[in-house]
Amino acid sequence: MEQNTDDTILKIEKLAKKFGQTNIFSAMNLEMYSGEIIALLGPSGCGKSTLLRMICGLETVEEGSISVIESDGNIITRDNANNVDAKLVGLIFQKPVLFPHLNVAGNIMLGMNNPPAKKLQKEVAEKYLNDVGLSGFSGNNIETLSGGEAQRVCLIRALISEPKLLLLDEPFSALDVKSRRKIALETKQLLKQKGISALHVTHDAEEAELISDRVINWQDIVE
Secondary structure, three states: OOOOHHHEEEEEEEEEEEEOOEEEEEEEEEEEEOOOEEEEEOOOOOOHHHHHHHHHOOOOOOEEEEEEEOOOOOEEEEOOOOOOOOOOEEEEOOOOOOOOOOEHHHHHHOOOOOOOOHHHHHHHHHHHHHHHOOOOOOOOEHHHOOHHHHHHHHHHHHHOOOOOEEEEEOOOOOOOHHHHHHHHHHHHHHHHHHOOEEEEEEOOHHHHHHHOOEEEEHHHOOO
8 A cells, every 4th residue: 555655754764873883784764654553573683672762762873864753744853862752752662661669550650641640540540451451450569460461551551641653672572472462463453543653673473464564674674
C-alpha cells in the first residue's frame, strides 16, 4: 500500500554511530508513517537498541539526522543529548523497569501527566489493566508478577501518556515462545486500537511478522 509522505512520523537520514573507534552502523536511512507498526529485524549486537536510544535522546546524534514529525507538522530533530518529550516518544526496555515500592496501580500512575487522587488510582488503573488481560491486578505487589505480566504493566504505563511513537526494545525476549507470540499479538491489537505508531526491534523473525505491518531487515537500511 502506498503511503502519503505527509503522514511521515519518523525520518532517519544518513545516520551513523561510533563508540570510540568502533563503528556500530553507518548511513542508515529509514522512514515510517503515522499509525504504522514496523519491526526492525536484525541479529543481537548489530545496534538496534542503540538506535532506539538515539531516537528518544538517551544517546547522542553526531552524524546524520533523526526527525520526529508531530501531527501539526512540527519537526523535532534529534541533534543533541536532550531527551524527547515522553508525550511524543515512549520507550519500553528489554527488561521490565518497575518500582518495587509501588504496587501495580502506583507504577501505572507514573505514566500519567496528571494522575488522579490516590483513592481513585486503583479504579483508573483497572480500566487500563482490563485492556491487557490483567483485571484485578491494580493492588498487586510488583514482585509477584511474572515476566509477561510485568511487561504488560510497562506497556500500559508507556501508552497511558498517549505517545505519538512507541519504541519497543525486544521487550518479550525473556519470555517463553508461547508467551512471546501471545503478548506480541495483544500489543499489536492495543497499538492499533489507540492509533499509536511503533518501532519494534527484534532478532525473532516470527515475532516480527506477528507484531508489525512491515518488517525491515537491518542490513537493508545500513551500510
